[in-house]
Amino acid sequence: MKDKNPLSPHIQIYNWHISSLVSISHRISGVINFLVFILICLWIALLFLGNSGYDPVFNILNSNFGKFIVLGITWSFTFQVLSLVRHFFWDMGYGFDLKIANLTGSLVIIGSFLFTILIYIIGRQII
Amino acid sequence: MLNATKKWITLKVSGIILIPLMVWFLTKFVFLYDKEYSEVLVFFTDNISKYTIFLFLVVAFIHSALEISEIFEDYIHEEKIKSVANKFLYFFAIIIPLITIFILFSLGK
Numbered sequence: 472m473k474d475k476n477p478l479s480p481h482i483q484i485y486n487w488h489i490s491s492l493v494s495i496s497h498r499i500s501g502v503i504n505f506l507v508f509i510l511i512c513l514w515i516a517l518l519f520l521g522n523s524g525y526d527p528v529f530n531i532l533n534s535n536f537g538k539f540i541v542l543g544i545t546w547s548f549t550f551q552v553l554s555l556v557r558h559f560f561w562d563m564g565y566g567f568d569l570k571i572a573n574l575t576g577s578l579v580i581i582g583s584f585l586f587t588i589l590i591y592i593i594g595r596q597i598i
Numbered sequence: 599m600l601n602a603t604k605k606w607i608t609l610k611v612s613g614i615i616l617i618p619l620m621v622w623f624l625t626k627f628v629f630l631y632d633k634e635y636s637e638v639l640v641f642f643t644d645n646i647s648k649y650t651i652f653l654f655l656v657v658a659f660i661h662s663a664l665e666i667s668e669i670f671e672d673y674i675h676e677e678k679i680k681s682v683a684n685k686f687l688y689f690f691a692i693i694i695p696l697i698t699i700f701i702l703f704s705l706g707k
């Protein structure tokens with residue numbers, strides 16, 4: 472019986488909609504975030520090595536590539552946060568109507584970019 | 599209670615806890631990422647930061663591991679491969695934060 476459990480259809484046979492785009496992006500950002508959590512652990516571990524051990528991290532994070540990674544991490548986290556909020560509303564029984572689901576899906580995508588900018592501005596103490 | 603139900607509840611509860619922790623961490627991370635060693639060390643040795651990061655790492659790894667395990671459930675058909683993949687996932691989701699928390703509480707001593 473266990474072997475006969477149905478599997479999810481693979482992504483290549485879907486027609487793309489906002490909901491499927493947000494759903495697959497939620498999963499991809501979930502995997503990326505797991506890798507980011509490992510990088511955060513590595514960041515903390517390198518602090519333990521002292522000033523000289525931290526130098527490579529300092530150089531990477533101060534390069535353009537580092538800044539791109541920081542922005543990427545910020546987007547991935549904010550996307551996950553907004554998508555989690557959307558899932559909580561579903562769990563409480565709200566937002567299943569197709570129009571609402573498409574609207575909230577669009578809000579998650581657009582909101583993730585807006586919140587990335589907002590968090591960057593707050594974090595850098597620009598305002 | 600079914601294992602799948604426990605897993606679902608843990609996923610939801612960890613998600614609720616993770617939302618404010620992720621936002622908190624992001625604002626600190628964006629502020630700190632290009633700072634000198636000494637400034638970053640001051641942040642990580644502060645008691646409030648230390649305990650918040652401790653909570654953040656524990657919840658983040660629990661939530662992420664459960665999310666990835668769901669992906670395995672949906673897309674890996676072979677039970678043996680799924681079981682091995684889950685074991686590896688849970689091993690790393692426990693050992694990595696455990697070592698990091700040990701390091702975190704040793705910083706600045």
